[in-house]
Amino acid sequence: xxxxxxxxxxxxxxxxxxxxxxxxxxxxxxxxxxxxxxxxxxxxxxxxxxxxxxxxxxxxxxxxxxxxxxxxxxxxxxxxxxxxxxxxxxxxxxxxxxxxxxxxxxxxxxxxxxxxxxxxxxxxxxxxxxxxxxxxxxxxxxxxxxxxxxxxxxxxxxxxxx
Amino acid sequence: xxxxxxxxxxxxxxxxxxxxxxxxxxxxxxxxxxxxxxxxxxxxxxxxxxxxxxxxxxxxxxxxxxxxxxxxxxxxxxxxxxxxxxxxxxxxxxxxxxxxxxxxxxxxxxxxxxxxxxxxxxxxxxxxxxxxxxxxxxxxxxxxxxxxxxxxxxxxxxxxxxxxxxxxxxxxxxxxxxxxxxxxxxxxxxxxxxxxxxxxxxxxxxxxxxxxxxxxxxxxxxxxxxxxxxxxxxxxxxxxxxxxxxxxxxxxxxxxxxxxxxxxxxxxxxxxxxxxxxxxxxxxxxxxxxxxxxxxxxxxxxxxxxxxxxxxxxxxxxxxxxxxxxxxxxxxxxxxxxxxxxxxxxxxxxxxxxxxxxxxxxxxxxxxxxxxxxxxxxxxxxxxxxxxxxxxxxxxxxxxxxxxxxxxxxxxxxxxxxxxxxxxxxxxxxxxxxxxxxxxxxxxxxxxxxxxxxxxxxxxxxxxxxxxxxxxxxxxxxxxxxxxxxxxxxxxxxxxxxxxxxxxxxxxxxxxxxxxxxxxxxxxxxxxxxxxxxxxxxxxxxxxxxxxxxxxxx
Numbered sequence: 001x002x003x004x005x006x007x008x009x010x011x012x013x014x015x016x017x018x019x020x021x022x023x024x025x026x027x028x029x030x031x032x033x034x035x036x037x038x039x040x041x042x043x044x045x046x047x048x049x050x051x052x053x054x055x056x057x058x059x060x061x062x063x064x065x066x067x068x069x070x071x072x073x074x075x076x077x078x079x080x081x082x083x084x085x086x087x088x089x090x091x092x093x094x095x096x097x098x099x100x101x102x103x104x105x106x107x108x109x110x111x112x113x114x115x116x117x118x119x120x121x122x123x124x125x126x127x128x129x130x131x132x133x134x135x136x137x138x139x140x141x142x143x144x145x146x147x148x149x150x151x152x153x154x155x156x157x158x159x160x161x162x
Numbered sequence: 163x164x165x166x167x168x169x170x171x172x173x174x175x176x177x178x179x180x181x182x183x184x185x186x187x188x189x190x191x192x193x194x195x196x197x198x199x200x201x202x203x204x205x206x207x208x209x210x211x212x213x214x215x216x217x218x219x220x221x222x223x224x225x226x227x228x229x230x231x232x233x234x235x236x237x238x239x240x241x242x243x244x245x246x247x248x249x250x251x252x253x254x255x256x257x258x259x260x261x262x263x264x265x266x267x268x269x270x271x272x273x274x275x276x277x278x279x280x281x282x283x284x285x286x287x288x289x290x291x292x293x294x295x296x297x298x299x300x301x302x303x304x305x306x307x308x309x310x311x312x313x314x315x316x317x318x319x320x321x322x323x324x325x326x327x328x329x330x331x332x333x334x335x336x337x338x339x340x341x342x343x344x345x346x347x348x349x350x351x352x353x354x355x356x357x358x359x360x361x362x363x364x365x366x367x368x369x370x371x372x373x374x375x376x377x378x379x380x381x382x383x384x385x386x387x388x389x390x391x392x393x394x395x396x397x398x399x400x401x402x403x404x405x406x407x408x409x410x411x412x413x414x415x416x417x418x419x420x421x422x423x424x425x426x427x428x429x430x431x432x433x434x435x436x437x438x439x440x441x442x443x444x445x446x447x448x449x450x451x452x453x454x455x456x457x458x459x460x461x462x463x464x465x466x467x468x469x470x471x472x473x474x475x476x477x478x479x480x481x482x483x484x485x486x487x488x489x490x491x492x493x494x495x496x497x498x499x500x501x502x503x504x505x506x507x508x509x510x511x512x513x514x515x516x517x518x519x520x521x522x523x524x525x526x527x528x529x530x531x532x533x534x535x536x537x538x539x540x541x542x543x544x545x546x547x548x549x550x551x552x553x554x555x556x557x558x559x560x561x562x563x564x565x566x567x568x569x570x571x572x573x574x575x576x577x578x579x580x581x582x583x584x585x586x587x588x589x590x591x592x593x594x595x596x597x598x599x600x601x602x603x604x605x606x607x608x609x610x611x612x613x614x615x616x617x618x619x620x621x622x623x624x625x626x627x628x629x630x631x632x633x634x635x636x637x638x639x640x641x642x643x644x645x646x647x648x649x650x651x652x653x654x655x656x657x658x659x660x661x662x663x664x665x666x667x668x669x670x671x672x673x674x675x676x677x678x679x680x681x682x683x684x685x686x687x688x689x690x691x692x693x694x695x696x697x698x699x700x701x702x703x704x705x706x707x708x709x710x711x712x713x714x715x716x
Contacts, residue, residue, distance in 0.1 A: 010341065014277075014278075014289075017278070017281075018281055021281055021282060022282075025282045055469065055473070058469060059466065059469075059470060062465055062466035062469075062470075063466055065465070065466070066464070066465075066466050067341075068285070068286045068306065068339065068341050068342050069341060070341055071340060071341050
C-alpha cells in the first residue's frame with residue numbers, strides 16, 4: 001500500500017534529519033521526499049510518499065505526530081490528492097531520433113528547456129505515473145542524467161474539510 | 163547575569179534539589195553558577211551513573227531528575243543512561259556542555275554531536291544558540307520531560323552561550339509549544355465503551371505496566387477500581403508493585419520470565435485491559451495472538467503505543483489517573499468470583515508444580531538437598547524482601563538477579579520495585595538506588611545485583627561514601643555472568659564463551675573496607691536469616707555478598 005504524508009514541520013535546522021532519521025530507525029520506507037517552505041516562513045511542508053502494510057502506515061503517522069518538530073500530519077492516498085512531480089532529464093540525441101523525442105515530448109506535454117548540438121534537457125511536470133510513462137519512452141535514447149523532485153501533493157479541493 | 167546563572171535560577175524555580183553530574187571545562191560556567199544556590203551537587207564517578215542516579219531519584223520523588231555533564235566524552239558516557247531512561251519513560255533533564263559555538267562542527271577537542279547521537283532516544287533535544295533562549299528552553303524542557311509520556315530531554319549548551327550576558331531574566335510561567343499537546347483526559351465515548359464491555363465480560367483481567375507508576379496518583383485509582391469491581395490483576399516487569407505482591411487480586415508478572423499462572427490467566431481471559439504497558443516482546447511473545455477471542459482494551463498516554471504491537475478492540479488514549487477516576491465513577495455489577503476461584507486454582511497448581519521441578523539442572527540431588535548445601539537465591543530474595551520495611555525500595559539490576567527478583571521479591575503495601583526493564587542496562591541498580599535514597603532518605607533502599615553488574619558501577623561506592631548515602635547493596639556472587647552462561651548452556655550446549663569472571667573478582671570485603679562501608683557475607687544456608695537481619699538492622703551503607711552456585715538457572 002502506498003500512502004502520502006504531508007507533514008508540516010517547524011522550519012528549523014535539523015528537522016529534516018530528525019524526520020528522515022525516524023524513518024530510518026523504525027525501518028519505514030521512503031519512496032520519495034520533497035521539502036519546501038510554506039506560506040508561513042516558519043513552517044516547512046515535507047511531502048513523503050511511503051509504502052507498507054496498514055499497521056506500518058498507521059505507525060508512521062503516529063510516530064510523526066510524536067515528534068516535537070511536527071506541527072501537523074495529513075495523510076491521503078493518491079486518489080484523494082493532486083500529485084505532481086518535476087523531472088529534468090538530459091539525453092543525447094542524433095539526427096535519427098531527434099524527431100521522435102520531440103514528438104514524444106509533445107504528446108506527453110514535456111518541454112525541451114535546454115539544448116546543445118548533441119544533447120537536450122527535457123522538463124516534465126506531471127503526475128508521478130505520467131512522469132514514469134514519459135521516462136519509459138526515453139528508454140531507447142541514451143539518458144545522461146536525471147533529476148526528480150519526488151512527489152508534491154495537496155489534498156483535492158473537493159476533499160478539503162471532509 | 164550570565165546564561166549559566168539563568169540555568170541555575172531555572173533549576174531553582176523548578177524546585178530541583180539535586181544535580182547529578184561531572185564537570186569539565188565546557189560546563190564550568192554552570193558549575194560556577196551553581197555555587198550561588200542551595201541546590202546540592204552530587205559528583206558521580208562516571209557520567210552514566212549521573213543519569214541512572216537522576217533516574218532513581220525521579221522514580222521515587224516523582225519529580226524530574228537532573229544530570230549535568232561536560233562535552234565530548236562526558237556527553238557520550240551519559241548516553242547509556244539517557245537511553246535507559248527513555249526506554250522506561252523516566253523524566254530527566256540532561257544538560258551537556260558544548261564547545262564554543264563558533265567552533266562547533268570543526269571537530270575540536272572534546273566536541274561531539276550529542277544531540278544527533280541521542281536523537282532517537284530522547285523525547286526532545288535542544289542546542290542552545292542564544293543566551294536569551296535559556297529561560298524558555300528550560301521551562302519547555304521540564305514541561306516536556308514531565309508530561310504526556312515522560313522521558314529524557316537533552317539540552318546541549320556551548321560554553322560561550324553559558325557565559326553570555328542575559329539582560330533581563332524572567333522564568334516563564336506558562337509553556338506554549340504548538341507541536342506538543344499531550345492528551346490527558348480519556349475520550350468519554352471510549353471510556354463508556356470500556357465500561358459497557360466490562361459489564362459483559364465474564365473473565366476480565368487488568369495488566370498493569372510502568373505507566374501506572376509514572377502517572378501521579380494512578381496507583382491508588384487503579385487499586386480502588388480493581389478492589390471495588392473485583393477484577394484480577396497481572397503486571398509487566400515495570401508494573402511490579404502497583405499492587406502489593408500478596409494482594410488477593412494479584413496474579414503475578416506475565417511474560418516469558420513471569421509466573422505461569424499469570425500467563426494462564428491472560429490466555430483464559432475474555433477481556434484484557436492493558437494499562438500503561440507497551441505489549442512488548444518481553445511480556446508477550448506473540449502480541450498478535452492476545453487479541454484472539456478477547457476484547458483488548460489498551461490504555462496509554464502515548465497514542466503511538468496503541469496498536470503498535472497488537473491491534474486493540476478499544477483504544478483509549480489518556481492519563482491513567484484520569485481514566486481510572488472516570489472508571490471509578492461507573493457502576494458495574496458483575497460477579498467475577500468464579501473466575502477468581504479459577505485463577506486461585508491456577509496459582510496453587512503452578513506453585514506446587516514449580517516446587518517439584520526446581521532449576522538445578524546439573525545435579526542428581528533433590529532440591530532440598532541442594533538448598534541445604536548452598537544459598538538458593540530465590541529463597542534468599544524472598545526472605546530478604548519479606549524482612550524489608552513496608553515502604554522499602556527494592557532495586558533489581560539486570561541478569562539472573564533481575565529475574566529471580568521479579569519472581570520472588572515480596573513487595574509490601576507501600577513498597578516500590580525499580581529496575582531497568584526496557585533497556586536492561588547492567589549496573590543500573592547501585593546508582594539508581596543511590597538516587598532513590600536521596601529522594602527518600604527515610605525509606606530503606608536495597609540494590610540487588612550480580613557480581614557482573616556490580617563491577618560495572620561499583621565506583622559509585624565512592625559517591626555513597628562522599629555524600630553519606632546509606633544504600634544497602636546485595637551482590638549475588640557466582641563468579642560468572644549467569645544469565646549469559648545459562649543461555650550458552652541451553653543454546654550452545656555448554657560451550658561457554660567470555661562469561662567467566664573467575665579469580666579476578668576483587669575481594670569484596672577489602673573493597674568495602676577501602677570505601678569504609680560495612681561488609682557482610684552469607685556463604686552458608688544457616689547464615690541466611692541472621693545475615694539478612696544484620697544487613698537490615700541499621701541505616702548504614704552495607705555491602706552484603708551472597709555466595710551462590712554458578713550453575714543455577716532461572
